Amino acid sequence: MTLTEDEMTQTAPDSTLEIGKDRRRKEDQRLITGRTRWTDNLTLPGMLHLAMVRSPFAHATITNIDKSAAEASPNVVRVITGADVADEQGGLPNAWPITPDQVTPNHPPIAVDRVVFAGEIVAVIVARSAAEARDAAELVDIDYDELPAALDLKEAAEDKVLAHPELGTNKSAFWRFDSEEAGTGGNVDQAIAKARTDGIVIEREYRQQRLIPAFMEPRSTVVDPTGEQITMWSSTQIPHILKFLLAAVTGVSESKIRVIAPDVGGGFGGKLQTTPEEFITFLVARQVGKPVKYTETRSESLMAAHHGRDQWQKLTLSAEKDGTVTGFKVELLADLGSHVSLVGGGVPVLGAFMFNAIYKFPAYQFNCQTVLTNKTWTDAYRGAGRPEATYAIERIMDELAAELGVDPFEVREKNWIKHEEFPFTTVAGLEYDSGNYEAATARAKELFGYDELRAEQKRRRDAGDQVQLGIGVSTFTEMCGLAPSRVLGSLDYGAGGWEHASVRMLPTGKVEVLTGASAHGQGHETAFSQIVADRLGVAFEDVEVLHGDTMVSHKGLDTYGSRSLVVGGEAIVKAADKVIEKAKPIAAHLLEASVDDIEFNAGRFSVKGTDQGLAMAEIALATFAAHNLPDGVEPSLDSDATFDPVNFNYPHGTHLCAMEVDTETGEVTMRKYAACDDIGNIINPLIVSGQLHGGLVQGIAQALWEEAVYDDSGTLVTGSFVDYLLPTAADTISFDLDHTTSPATTNTLGTKGVGEAGTIASTPAVVNAVVDAVRHLGVTDVRMPCTPERVWKAINDARGGAQAETVGAAAPHFDESTGMDGTVDRTSGGN
Amino acid sequence: MIPAPFDYLAPTTVEEALAALGQHGDDAKILAGGQSLLPVLRMRLNAPEVVIDLGKIHSLRGIRDDGDALVIGAMTQHSVVEHDPLVAEHATLISKAVEHLADHQIRHRGTFGGALAHADPAGDLGAPALALEAQFVIAGPAGTRTVAADDFFVDLFETAIGEDEILTEIRVPKHTGWGATYEKFVRVAHQWPIVAVAATVRVEGGTIAEARIGLTNMGSTPLRARAVEAALVGQPATEDAVRAAAAHAAEGTNPPSDLNGEAAYRAHLATVLVRRAVLSAAGTT
Numbered sequence A: 001m002t003l004t005e006d007e008m009t010q011t012a013p014d015s016t017l018e019i020g021k022d023r024r025r026k027e028d029q030r031l032i033t034g035r036t037r038w039t040d041n042l043t044l045p046g047m048l049h050l051a052m053v054r055s056p057f058a059h060a061t062i063t064n065i066d067k068s069a070a071e072a073s074p075n076v077v078r079v080i081t082g083a084d085v086a087d088e089q090g091g092l093p094n095a096w097p098i099t100p101d102q103v104t105p106n107h108p109p110i111a112v113d114r115v116v117f118a119g120e121i122v123a124v125i126v127a128r129s130a131a132e133a134r135d136a137a138e139l140v141d142i143d144y145d146e147l148p149a150a151l152d153l154k155e156a157a158e159d160k161v162l163a164h165p166e167l168g169t170n171k172s173a174f175w176r177f178d179s180e181e182a183g184t185g186g187n188v189d190q191a192i193a194k195a196r197t198d199g200i201v202i203e204r205e206y207r208q209q210r211l212i213p214a215f216m217e218p219r220s221t222v223v224d225p226t227g228e229q230i231t232m233w234s235s236t237q238i239p240h241i242l243k244f245l246l247a248a249v250t251g252v253s254e255s256k257i258r259v260i261a262p263d264v265g266g267g268f269g270g271k272l273q274t275t276p277e278e279f280i281t282f283l284v285a286r287q288v289g290k291p292v293k294y295t296e297t298r299s300e301s302l303m304a305a306h307h308g309r310d311q312w313q314k315l316t317l318s319a320e321k322d323g324t325v326t327g328f329k330v331e332l333l334a335d336l337g338s339h340v341s342l343v344g345g346g347v348p349v350l351g352a353f354m355f356n357a358i359y360k361f362p363a364y365q366f367n368c369q370t371v372l373t374n375k376t377w378t379d380a381y382r383g384a385g386r387p388e389a390t391y392a393i394e395r396i397m398d399e400l401a402a403e404l405g406v407d408p409f410e411v412r413e414k415n416w417i418k419h420e421e422f423p424f425t426t427v428a429g430l431e432y433d434s435g436n437y438e439a440a441t442a443r444a445k446e447l448f449g450y451d452e453l454r455a456e457q458k459r460r461r462d463a464g465d466q467v468q469l470g471i472g473v474s475t476f477t478e479m480c481g482l483a484p485s486r487v488l489g490s491l492d493y494g495a496g497g498w499e500h501a502s503v504r505m506l507p508t509g510k511v512e513v514l515t516g517a518s519a520h521g522q523g524h525e526t527a528f529s530q531i532v533a534d535r536l537g538v539a540f541e542d543v544e545v546l547h548g549d550t551m552v553s554h555k556g557l558d559t560y561g562s563r564s565l566v567v568g569g570e571a572i573v574k575a576a577d578k579v580i581e582k583a584k585p586i587a588a589h590l591l592e593a594s595v596d597d598i599e600f601n602a603g604r605f606s607v608k609g610t611d612q613g614l615a616m617a618e619i620a621l622a623t624f625a626a627h628n629l630p631d632g633v634e635p636s637l638d639s640d641a642t643f644d645p646v647n648f649n650y651p652h653g654t655h656l657c658a659m660e661v662d663t664e665t666g667e668v669t670m671r672k673y674a675a676c677d678d679i680g681n682i683i684n685p686l687i688v689s690g691q692l693h694g695g696l697v698q699g700i701a702q703a704l705w706e707e708a709v710y711d712d713s714g715t716l717v718t719g720s721f722v723d724y725l726l727p728t729a730a731d732t733i734s735f736d737l738d739h740t741t742s743p744a745t746t747n748t749l750g751t752k753g754v755g756e757a758g759t760i761a762s763t764p765a766v767v768n769a770v771v772d773a774v775r776h777l778g779v780t781d782v783r784m785p786c787t788p789e790r791v792w793k794a795i796n797d798a799r800g801g802a803q804a805e806t807v808g809a810a811a812p813h814f815d816e817s818t819g820m821d822g823t824v825d826r827t828s829g830g831n
Numbered sequence B: 001m002i003p004a005p006f007d008y009l010a011p012t013t014v015e016e017a018l019a020a021l022g023q024h025g026d027d028a029k030i031l032a033g034g035q036s037l038l039p040v041l042r043m044r045l046n047a048p049e050v051v052i053d054l055g056k057i058h059s060l061r062g063i064r065d066d067g068d069a070l071v072i073g074a075m076t077q078h079s080v081v082e083h084d085p086l087v088a089e090h091a092t093l094i095s096k097a098v099e100h101l102a103d104h105q106i107r108h109r110g111t112f113g114g115a116l117a118h119a120d121p122a123g124d125l126g127a128p129a130l131a132l133e134a135q136f137v138i139a140g141p142a143g144t145r146t147v148a149a150d151d152f153f154v155d156l157f158e159t160a161i162g163e164d165e166i167l168t169e170i171r172v173p174k175h176t177g178w179g180a181t182y183e184k185f186v187r188v189a190h191q192w193p194i195v196a197v198a199a200t201v202r203v204e205g206g207t208i209a210e211a212r213i214g215l216t217n218m219g220s221t222p223l224r225a226r227a228v229e230a231a232l233v234g235q236p237a238t239e240d241a242v243r244a245a246a247a248h249a250a251e252g253t254n255p256p257s258d259l260n261g262e263a264a265y266r267a268h269l270a271t272v273l274v275r276r277a278v279l280s281a282a283g284t285t
């Protein structure tokens, strides 16, 4: 079901309901002023501080470490090397071995005899102050024998230089999905072969550059070992998973560990990790028996917190001459960096089901080779796998349109799933429950002024203007709301995807909501309060949302993958409904009526057909007092629920970007950005706008500005914000946003995830626009980020007769005969 | 990030500051707005034993009219220069350059003299200072001397200021009535320029009577585009004439290659930006 604009305006929102209100975020005052509990704000009595000594080399043998000068430095308590703790430090976990034969190097928190990326921790200083720890860190004298480093992804995939010589290969895992094998579609090679003789084949190779999540708050960890439990505060997205893994790795009983993620200043996937720094702080605190703090510097964060993306994508799309796509084959190389981190190997797999996007492709094959290199390890970054997929398909659909000489919407419309075809099982085996691409596209075109801008583009082309105009389309969808536990199991992921909630009715009628989701800037406290206020009929202000402390909200799977509302919010709904069910017999008893005659509406239990009733707060107090409860009823309304979704959900939208390209300098300037997203029902439009705006800018930044660059020796060149270019408000324009509504059918709120949508959608829209502006000059691709110099060179190359950076004829970059794994049906759980 | 330990001195007069410099020699570092020095200290790229803060020397702040020149105190913040009406009227080129220097916070702290003394070839003030033929007043143990802009910038991060000297003020000859444009080419707003052009011209009856052009980030120091200047004089302020003159923009330059562009690209940018800057300064566009 989809509501069009007209229908939506006809159903005026009920002003007594919280859901749908533009509530300002309750948490913002304390977060913005900083008068709150960031981990680094924490000071405990007798607390010691850590500084890390990090490797300047990408790959080297450690031949000697002289720590005597550091140990003699003022107020240094201890200097620890990897060799000192080799037996007890354990290894960092990999929770998602994507194949049974995945090659997974050991991952010691402190390097023992060899370093495998520049930034790896080699020694740890424990001192009485952070400044003294830093001073002493300068004094550790380390001898290295430099080794050749595997840096370039394609070369690493050929095992020319080994990142970990003892493993004998850089190839970690090969993962394939094939629609013919899965029974979800045909044979892709046959489709391509047929199109070569009687159709169109488009071959492209795209680069997903390496990105740095660059959350605002650098990572920080405090461990207090002095109580009965060891308490860790950490700037993490995943306190619950961290607790479990701390126990699993260190052997400390899970019941003796408490993890607190206090206020956390952003993550974008970058804090979906268990880090060497966390394990080291935990280890040192236990060794010295005192509280210990470690806070990274921004330079350390850029260098050693995990990076994202970094893929080569070789794509082959086959189509009939009328633009009907007959097959799509994807061959990826994914750079893991030095280690297979928590879920790093699985990130490309999260994209595997999305390359077919909103389209009805009859045949599809996805191949991915993950590769170890001597660079910072990669893992989730906003969108994780899905931006890569969306970029590939939305770029190549524009190429198909260009090849056919038609409007990019024409090939999309010809191939997309029509609204009346939902629910629809895709060639990748997912069941899309709802959506309406036609409606979103119509609205986006209207917002954008599509026809007018196309006319202007033509005028400028015809006039040969120095500044040309390009229009980029991205009709994206994504799978989010991670995730049905069964599906995760079928993909060999190490955990489930449910979420937990508790609703506690306090005697005064106030409500405490405990959620296993772990907010780090999203606004959960506000959105969840709105849900509970409506459900229980209490005031928005009377709901307190508690999270991020394993002692308070003991159960949960945390926040990532646009899951908190659609999975965590649904758990809260279910727990709140249980509160109502528990309250009904008590209300009936107090009102001297039969339970069957009790109605609950807007916070009031009343007897059908009478004006007799009691408010939720009155029932709460009566339950607390417990003086007069029906026989056999426990004196508590508190309720728990754990919700495991049966399916992902599938937000979609049509994004349109107009870019101006100065053909003289290559400078690109955004002229207009309009999007119509369908994220189902909306709890808080203001929060949704915030998520979209931030997400859009992050995706635009991949297209235009951000790239983590290493030099030939494996040193991160973009090691500060001078060189790693993050945009600010000054670099963006006002976006024109609207939405259509096709409620999700798999949660009672009808909501879909929005946290990653903007990022996933925007990158191809921008690059398509840049290419579109200069395609008539012969340019068919510009590598991201589209720097002025790259655009200028692409134009020059095209003018010089050479094809700009297309690599359609490149050889396959891995041996297709290896790693074939056709046994598992990885997708049926998605249905 | 935490700098290595240092002693901190805050003299209140130039004499005291010079004495402190004399005493500590190259163990000391002068602190102005700290917008370049503090990052260096915090990343531990430098570890002076003594930091001498000029912030309490009030005589180093402010802008005054001195007949045919403006005098800008070395410790005058960028934000003050940016909004100063004298600068806007008589040294428009500086106003235009400062407006796009870094962001509000940095302009509020960073100083005019500190930026010039720092002599980052990508800094936005060197090219305007060169183009306006500023004079640098430098105080030392033997008294005060004045250095012409052409002689002030020696190399990358190196100026004519001696180790025992302090830059006290910058004298900018008035260019009242000259058109001025600072063309700064960046990828994001808060970035140092990839290339920038400082152009100021005096147009008489449609003809360019005088032209001064400074280039930012086209070599190890800010540079004058003298070949362009010479080619412009006496020419009509038209697109074609300026284009022809601007073709000389990269002559004698030695631009760097980095993530934002190779030298050849910068050379190309210089010719484009010089043309645009001159045309805009001349009021042609």
Ligand SMILES: Cc1cc2nc3c(=O)[nH]c(=O)nc-3n(C[C@H](O)[C@H](O)[C@H](O)COP(=O)(O)OP(=O)(O)OC[C@H]3O[C@@H](n4cnc5c(N)ncnc54)[C@H](O)[C@@H]3O)c2cc1C
Pocket: B029, B030, B031, B032, B033, B034, B035, B036, B037, B038, B054, B074, B100, B101, B102, B103, B106, B109, B110, B111, B112, B113, B114, B115, B116, B117, B118, B120, B122, B123, B124, B125, B161, B165, B166, B167, B168, B190, B191, B192, B193
């Ligand atoms: C994020 C960021 C972005 C920036 N972007 C730009 C930009 O786009 N364009 C630009 O031009 N600049 C930029 N800057 C630099 C800014 O202009 C600084 O203000 C300037 O470089 C240094 O001025 P300061 O007063 O802060 O000097 P300080 O940092 O205090 O000192 C700089 C150097 O000059 C020496 N020094 C200072 N004053 C004197 C003096 N009177 N006599 C002798 N030596 C002295 C110091 O010893 C030191 O070596 C940026 C800075 C930052 C942090």
